[in-house]
Amino acid sequence: MKGSILTLNAGSSSVKFAVFDGATLKDMVRGEIEDLDEAAPHMIARDAAGAVLAERRWKTTGQHPFAIALDALLEFADAHLGHDGLAAAGHRIVHGGAGHIAPEKVTPALLGALEALTPLDPLHMPLNLAPIRAIAAARPALAQVACFDTAFHHTMPPVATRFALPRELAAAGVRRYGFHGLSYEYIASYLKQQSPQLAQGRVIAAHLGSGASLCALQSGVSIETTTGFSALDGLVMATRCGSLDPGVILYLGRQGRSFADIEDMLYRRSGLLGASGVSGDVRVLLASEDPHAKEAIDLFTYRIACQAGALVNALGGLDGFVFTAGIGEHSAPVRAAVCARLGWLGARLDSAANAANTACISSPDSTVEVRVIATDEEAMIARHTQATIHLAAAQQEPRTWI
Numbered sequence: 552m553k554g555s556i557l558t559l560n561a562g563s564s565s566v567k568f569a570v571f572d573g574a575t576l577k578d579m580v581r582g583e584i585e586d587l588d589e590a591a592p593h594m595i596a597r598d599a600a601g602a603v604l605a606e607r608r609w610k611t612t613g614q615h616p617f618a619i620a621l622d623a624l625l626e627f628a629d630a631h632l633g634h635d636g637l638a639a640a641g642h643r644i645v646h647g648g649a650g651h652i653a654p655e656k657v658t659p660a661l662l663g664a665l666e667a668l669t670p671l672d673p674l675h676m677p678l679n680l681a682p683i684r685a686i687a688a689a690r691p692a693l694a695q696v697a698c699f700d701t702a703f704h705h706t707m708p709p710v711a712t713r714f715a716l717p718r719e720l721a722a723a724g725v726r727r728y729g730f731h732g733l734s735y736e737y738i739a740s741y742l743k744q745q746s747p748q749l750a751q752g753r754v755i756a757a758h759l760g761s762g763a764s765l766c767a768l769q770s771g772v773s774i775e776t777t778t779g780f781s782a783l784d785g786l787v788m789a790t791r792c793g794s795l796d797p798g799v800i801l802y803l804g805r806q807g808r809s810f811a812d813i814e815d816m817l818y819r820r821s822g823l824l825g826a827s828g829v830s831g832d833v834r835v836l837l838a839s840e841d842p843h844a845k846e847a848i849d850l851f852t853y854r855i856a857c858q859a860g861a862l863v864n865a866l867g868g869l870d871g872f873v874f875t876a877g878i879g880e881h882s883a884p885v886r887a888a889v890c891a892r893l894g895w896l897g898a899r900l901d902s903a904a905n906a907a908n909t910a911c912i913s914s915p916d917s918t919v920e921v922r923v924i925a926t927d928e929e930a931m932i933a934r935h936t937q938a939t940i941h942l943a944a945a946q947q948e949p950r951t952w953i
Contacts, residue, residue, distance in 0.1 A: 554638030647699030
């Protein structure tokens with residue numbers, strides 16, 4: 552592909568971006584636009600070696616923050632990339648519903664279909680679609696590709712997707728989907744290249760960041776995961792509760808709590824923050840002398856181990872365990888605590904390797920291979936974008952990009 556690929560991963564107050572060479576998929580630029588919910592957003596871009604290429608702040612002056620941010624990002628791309636410029640933009644879309652099981656080029660019809668999925672994920676979908684609209688307004692001829700976080704989990708067997716609720720709700724889309732799929736897809740592809748034997752086995756990947764989940768990989772394919780209908784389910788997270796007895800929500804409603812207050816509590820005031828009363832940041836909790844901080848970390852690792860046990864059952868055994876994402880890649884104490892709880896499976900850590908964040912941190916006598924792999928959702932988006940554009944060209948489809 553001639554030109555470059557821009558990848559975008561939009562959150563509530565920031566957008567992570569990267570630029571890849573469209574032919575080689577070489578990583579050229581990475582950066583982030585932060586404070587989009589504030590009066591003065593901040594953009595910083597670095598090259599592959601980490602050197603700062605551009606940094607700026609600006610005032611939104613009443614305009615939509617995503618429109619301002621994307622204009623600034625596109626201006627930077629034009630100045631940095633030169634003649635060939637951008638060939639396409641790829642987007643992480645958190646929810647693809649039941650029907651979107653592979654990356655798709657963005658068309659008016661697809662955008663309408665994704666807007667219709669907003670009730671399934673009202674917090675993330677508007678944020679994911681805003682950059683698409685902003686780029687469409689600024690560069691209507693630029694090809695755009697949607698990459699779905701739920702798509703990787705469509706290989707789960709039907710029994711793993713069901714809730715024991717009235718069947719009409721399943722028909723309306725109330726089912727288990729799973730999230731962090733782009734991260735798990737990258738881990739599966741990495742293992743296939745770097746550890747083919749393990750890639751063909753039974754692996755649990757632990758995406759441990761501010762959002763957290765586990766995925767059971769059988770020969771690189773997702774057969775079960777801890778998140779379900781929403782990204783609230785499963786593990787304890789930075790500010791999200793994880794698995795919860797639904798009776799708690801009924802109780803809170805009967806006590807007069809509003810729907811908006813309950814939603815805000817579950818997404819933004821629970822998890823490590825709620826359990827500790829100190830912070831949702833693992834680094835802060837590990838450094839704290841507050842006993843509640845230790846309780847929160849214990850709860851975090853306990854839930855990881857317990858839910859890993861359930862995934863071992865789904866896999867019928869365990870050959871490997873992979874830690875990834877911010878906490879998984881950088882927190883040796885959390886990795887040690889999780890593996891200690893999984894000792895009954897034969898997981899044994901090499902303490903020195905764990906402290907040094909080496910690729911393989913299990914000891915020679917461990918029957919479970921324990922690895923640390925840096926995930927790369929942006930690289931996965933770039934791969935999908937390149938492949939989707941190539942496919943469209945091969946099929947000689949009309950350019951109906953937004």
